[in-house]
Every structure is written in structure tokens, then in C-alpha cells.
Amino acid sequence: RVHFEERYELGDMLGEGGQGVVHAVTCLQSGERMAAKLISKVGLSRNAKARLRKEVDLQRQVDYHPNICSVFNFYDEPRRMVVVMELLPYGTLYDHVVAHFSSGGRLDDDEYNEAHVSRLLQQALSALTTMHDRGIVHRDLKPENVLLVDAGANGEVGAIRIADFGLAAQPEPGDELCECVGTPGYTAPEVLAGLPYDTSVDVFSLGAMLYALLSGCEAFAAPGLDDEEVLQRNRIGRYKFDASWAGVSSEAKAVVKAMLMREPSKRATARALLAEGWVQGPARSNTEPLRMAVRVAVERQGSLVNALEGLECVSPNPRSARRSKRTSTTSWLPGASWPSGRGRQ
Numbered sequence: 001r002v003h004f005e006e007r008y009e010l011g012d013m014l015g016e017g018g019q020g021v022v023h024a025v026t027c028l029q030s031g032e033r034m035a036a037k038l039i040s041k042v043g044l045s046r047n048a049k050a051r052l053r054k055e056v057d058l059q060r061q062v063d064y065h066p067n068i069c070s071v072f073n074f075y076d077e078p079r080r081m082v083v084v085m086e087l088l089p090y091g092t093l094y095d096h097v098v099a100h101f102s103s104g105g106r107l108d109d110d111e112y113n114e115a116h117v118s119r120l121l122q123q124a125l126s127a128l129t130t131m132h133d134r135g136i137v138h139r140d141l142k143p144e145n146v147l148l149v150d151a152g153a154n155g156e157v158g159a160i161r162i163a164d165f166g167l168a169a170q171p172e173p174g175d176e177l178c179e180c181v182g183t184p185g186y187t188a189p190e191v192l193a194g195l196p197y198d199t200s201v202d203v204f205s206l207g208a209m210l211y212a213l214l215s216g217c218e219a220f221a222a223p224g225l226d227d228e229e230v231l232q233r234n235r236i237g238r239y240k241f242d243a244s245w246a247g248v249s250s251e252a253k254a255v256v257k258a259m260l261m262r263e264p265s266k267r268a269t270a271r272a273l274l275a276e277g278w279v280q281g282p283a284r285s286n287t288e289p290l291r292m293a294v295r296v297a298v299e300r301q302g303s304l305v306n307a308l309e310g311l312e313c314v315s316p317n318p319r320s321a322r323r324s325k326r327t328s329t330t331s332w333l334p335g336a337s338w339p340s341g342r343g344r345q
Contacts, residue, residue: 004075004082008036019052019166024087034072035087040080051166052081058136059165067127069147069163088161090150093120094143097212114252115281117213120160121255122279124206127162128270132199137177139167141205142186143212184231185218189262192235200264203273204237207259214252215244219260237262251278 011024011033020039027034039052056074063070073084124146131138141162149159167181176196182188188204190197211219220233233239237260241253255278258268273279 003077004036004073004084007073008034008084010036020081025084033087035085037083037085038080039082042079049081052083055165055168056083058168058170061134061170062127062130062136065127065130066159067123067161068130069161086161088147088149088163090148092144092148093146093160093209093213096148097143097216114214114249114278117210117252118279118281120213121206121210122274123160124162124209125270125274125279128199128202128206129274132202132270134170135199136168136170137197137199138162138165138202138205139169139177139179139191140164140182140186141202141209142183143209146209185220185234187234188264189235189237190264192231197264200267200269203259203267203270204261206270207256210259211239211256214248214256217242217244249278255279 007028008025009028011026014022014024014035016022020037022035022037025034025036026032041049053074053076056071059069060071060074062068069088070086071083072086073082075082075084124141128138145162145164147161147163149161169177169179171177177198178194178196180191180194182191182201182205186205186208188197188201191201208219211217218230219239221230225233239260241248245253255273255276258273258276261267
């Protein structure tokens, strides 16, 4: 049996999270640079090990899609598990949003417009369609879990990859999902209400991301609101188009509304959204630069997660009820100080 060290040379540590340590690695055969997540089995429960194996399995089912992070190898060794994946050193979509909307951002204002945002959304919707066709629900879509493949020309993002399938699920026919999991501000109302849910929760999460991409603001946060108020707005799906939306087209707002519908049955599907005209490409008149002030509440995240942990989800069907206090996951490359260069096989 081939071991991890026989195929890869361990490099610098890129980040450290609750589940393990991420290192840059070099494939000894091809010379390609990749990333490896090393998880110690010491103190790891049987359920946690099974969950990690399931995470890798779900991602491998769909990582052929160009907008989903690739898993190259998985090693289940006596003392540890190792996941080898592509190295994406250009940060996250969250970094991209902050870079543009914060003062002194690195993006060229003339390049950041609705056409730019619609191309990002189109890629994410295409990935979701593939996942949902296989019955896979990501359950933790947020800008931090969307990685950039390259820096793009003139500061514009080219391709993106959806990562971190740590909360993903693939229920059997007839089973119901009702775990209260996700990240506050991006979690669908039915999840927070403890109701059974399906793939439509991912569309809601992506709608909250689209809101941030177009305005530089979180959909359910606002100045002066405390953590519980933000969580309550998220719970009831309450948001508004304030002054920061003055330069955004009605077509873009319509897409946001279709994705952030409180009732799952009225929410658009990923496949239907791909056919929308604005998603295919905004009109020439809708390519004016988006210029607003960033109000993404970075400091709010930790306390909101604590607030969500206090919620208890109860399914109407006791036999299918599942409860969890796991509320959010970091990406496979958490808190990384990104090196130059990238790798993909």
C-alpha cells in the first residue's frame, strides 16, 4: 500500500483549522504543487472519521466540474487522514469583495460591474446544478468557501471553485435533512426554523452572496443591529435594497429576490436561474462600475456563530430528526498566508 510520503514532499504550512493542518505539497512524480490537509486520528471519534470520509466522497462525486475544488488523493492511514487537493493561492471570494469595496481596494473600479458579478454567479450556479442533480446539498455556501483560481486580468476574477464540503449531505430518497448547520447571514430561514429542507437552501445562501457582491453589504446585517437582531432578520428572510443599491439594475435585484425568497417552494432553482437573461450577461447599459462602501461585518462572525449554536432544530418527523451544534466550517485552506504560484492536475 502506497503511503502519502512516498508520493508527496511536504512543504510550508498554509493554515490550521479545527480539523487539521494544511500544507503545501509537491507531487514527486509530476512536480505539481498542491495542498494537503492532514488530520490526526488521535482523539477523533468514529463518527468524525466517517464524516471526513463522506466529505471526501461527496466532493469527489462532483469535482470533475470546473468550478468545484478538485480532490486528487485521499490517504486513510493508521494515525492520520490526508486529503490532497488543488492549491488555490489567490484567496477567497470574500477577499475579492472586501478588496473592491474597501477604500484603497486593489480592483480596477472600471472592471467591477454587474457583468463581472454575473459571470461569478453563473459559475457558482453551474456548480450547484451539478451538485443538486446528484442530490448533494452543500449547506455552507459563503464567500469564504469560494476560492479564486487566478488573479484575473485587470483585477477581474476569472474562474472560481466551490470548496469545503464539510457540512455537505446527500440524503437517501425519502430521508429528510433538518440539522441546524451553516453560517449566520447565509443560512436559509427553514434551516434556522428547524424544518426539513432540500437543495434550495444552497440557492438562498448563494443569493446572500450575490447581495454582498453587488452592494458590499451583508443582506441581514446593518449598522446598529446587535447579533440577535441580525440572526432574527436572517431567520425571517428580511432584507432591503438601501442606498448602496442605487446604481444596481432592476434585473439584478430581481435575481436577488428570486434567490432570497423565504418560502422554499417559491425560491428559484439553480438550473432555472442559469437561464435568466441577467445571469447570461447583463445588458450593455448595466455594466457601469459598482462603487459602494464596504459594510461586511467581519467582527460579527464569531458572536453570531455562538448565537446560532444555541438554537435547537426539531424535525416534524421524529424518526428523521438530526441535531447538531456544528454551525460553520472553515475552508480547507483556512487563514492561509498564500504563496505565489498555483497547481492543478
